[in-house]
Amino acid sequence: MDVGGTSSRALISDLSGRVLGVGEAAGGNPNSHPADEAVRQIATATRAALRDVDPAAVRAAVIGMAGVSKMADPLFRDLFEREWGRLGLSCELSAISDCEVAFAAGTPEPDGTVLIAGTGAIAARIEQHRLIEVAGGYGWLLGDEGSAYWLGREAVRATLGALDRGEPLHGLTAAVREALLPGDPEAHRKQLITAVHAAPPIRLAELAPLVTKASDPVATEIVERAARVLVDTAARTRAPDDDTPIVLAGGLVAPENPLGKTLRTELASRGFPAPHTAGPGAAGAAWLAALDLTPDPKTLHTRLLPP
Template identity: 50%
Template sequence: MSDALVIGLDIGGTSTRALVTSLAGDRVGTGTAGGGNPTSHGAVAAAAELAKALSAALGAIDPARVRAGTIGLAGVARLLADPPSRAAFDRAWADAGLTCPLNLIGDALVAYASGTASPDGSVLIAGTGAIAVTIRGFALDRVSDGHGWLLGDAGSGFWLGREAVRATLAAMDAGHPLGHLATAVVETLMPPGTTGTLAGGRADLGALSARDKVDLLVQRVTRRPPIELAQLAPLVIAAQAAGDRTATAILDEAARLLTESVARIREPGDASPIVLAGGLLVGDTPLAPAVERELAARWPDAKRPRASDGAAAAAWLAARPLLSPPEAAALHARLFP
């Protein structure tokens, strides 16, 4: 199988990325396209982006050389349970000339594999939402949270944004001077010149009473899609950097809640790795080191690698069954130096 190739794709709501690699770890083709998650964009549009990424990655490569392929995406269970959606993905795969089996897996497993070659461990993801998963033999074992903005996602970007607004409303109710975070929330949701329609009619922000300002802020939040609260998460991070105590407390609580999500499904003393994934934990945010401290206190012997290239992880997962364990470990080291 010296000329054998594998292909991996990491599909998200905003981008689709593909990688073709040899079993030795030589990257021979890459491709990118727009968001390809069928839950967000619909099966037809998602499959079209998949086709673009496949075409770019394969280029002049003979598709017959590709022996295995893996696609990682959020909401994979919904795709697998919907025959038309699965058929759209299968058509895009076949139209690209690929004859090898297509393996569809969840994004949590891809994130985990991008951080470690260990078959057993955990992954904690915190972005717009939040979820913790234990992995056994490179298969999902137990899951904690990921319940969505209404019922869970504790410590997520949505959660940070919601807590920022709640703290702002509490300060306004009490008549306290607004700190850095509360001021940023008000200025973002009700910038100067804002007008609102309340019980007494339409009025400029400056002319409103303290209570009317509270009511208008509530309106500004509740009349938008709830998930848009995640867009306020950067305000919490910026306020913490400026020394805002409320922002610091919110981030500390987020770290505690994320760690509790892991603790619900991970045994004390477990020394297997805990991969950190999602924008809030792999980016330059104060939440990442806070979570690492919490995790280190609970599982001091566990390594805490960061997730990285999802397309490479998907390609590695596709290659694993074709390789011996030492070969698979060597390939992982080559793809993730």
Template identity: 25%
Template sequence: MANLYAGIEGGGTHSILVLLNQSGEIVYKGEGPGLNKWLIGLEECVSRIGKMIRRAIDGIHMKSGIPLKSVGLALAGSEHEKSKRELKELMMDKFDWIESVESCTDAQCALSMISKSGAGMLLISGTGSCCQIINPDGVSRQCGGWGNILGDEGSAYWISFKAIKTILNHEDGLETSLHDISYIKEAIHKYFEVEDNTGFMEIFYAKSDARKVAGFCVEVAKGATKVKDGLCLHLFCEAGRYLAKHITAQLSSIDEKILSAPEGLQIVCVGSVFKSWELLQKGFMQVLQEYKSKKNLKNISLLRLNQSVAVGAAFHGARSVDQILPLEYSKNATVFSQIEL
């Protein structure tokens, strides 16, 4: 079989692996567990990656001893240079059948899938949240991405956490909710299988299961769309505001050429929370309307990738062994919202 190039997109709750051939075609795609080293540790992260790759090789009937040309990694929690270096060194030490390992940011991977320049903006809202920019000169900047304790505003975890905290504060008399809490309270107790509010002590302290907490966001979305619950709608509106704030926080650092392009500022949106765009839109637009006069911001195109960021990771991994994989940019993303300010 011809040379193969692996790419892995790893978040806090799940991951995706692809194998690409020299023509840029996906010959294997599979899913795996979360790969955030801050949640599971570096050793476990590398162990999980190894298992995923071996499963992929078995899936296309290759012998595990056959070298893999490269592995590109876009992993939450491994964006900084020290983390990249540690991850690469451990993988190269454990897997001698991998020729090259290259770590890259989500922004590098996603933006390389939509344009040859690789410049633009990436907005993430899944288990966690962050916003990354890459300018035409290659200079990058990140806003957010500090994890569920220090940040992740506008993410699935944040929405779920705010729902729970609203109930606790209301019933403690600390802060009265402006919206009826009955629907969300019942949904919370049913989802987390707790009889009373003291059950959250175990969930947030003893178990500290970010994936479980983030998963409740689906129930909040159901409450907003199916029964138009006021609190559920409010939580998504606030999430939209914070996601837009991630964008405005980056505008002073982004190259004017990107803002003044004919299609406007292109933002690649990644993460399951964007499946509920109609719930985020109100708060999102409020912030952008408030900000538009402060910067040359006229048009915004929100794009949804048609392929996993793992494809972009494979592209960057291949470059580390001097192989440029062909990508069909027009097929990799779709505009889901065009905003004129």
């Protein structure tokens, strides 16, 4: 299972790499959703994956979850274990971070770095498939540089700067104004500031596509800065001569995304190895669950997560 703030996905496979069932539901991160709702969504995705599978036949399970520390909360743990029992699953469950799952979804190697850039941003050092160090991931208010939150904030700041200088808005800055104050081409800085503060924080992240879709110099400069700060974050988890893999995960790092392209160029310029792109997180979790059950983990990885 791969559980995040916006979606929860489950996948069941056999040891040949054949997928036996998949399921999807809404976000199940217990740090961003009430505990009962988070558990309900995780169970919904898992139940769908079990549709054609006998739960008693499942031998191992891994759940990679943003907010995995919540498993230490007795209330959440009790709700989760009760629902787990209702699903008919009796196998041992390993609850780990979404960073570990993302790394496994990109490479079968045991050690390296994963850099995640989506709604938020974080880098992590992985050793023997387990997280040992993180950099970034402070959340939208305190950091997450290079994330969708950060891109949206920088786009608004650029728009405010243009208004302060009395410059006409065009390209990215005009798009930001229209997104926040639709139909008001004469909007001034106070209206823009008020609109941002009146909206929930996620509204900033929703502005990120305006940056990655624009092609003007303002957007390009923001994307280039995002790539630099993301590589800075990843570098904090690695020694200068480290040649272990780096895995990129999250919606912003896709090869076709302008930020993903710029990020790869920045990594190469600093001597990082060519990055791997993470596949589906639920498949990475399934592979981790199977590690102790299969004599040929690399072949299984290739079947579950083709290069």
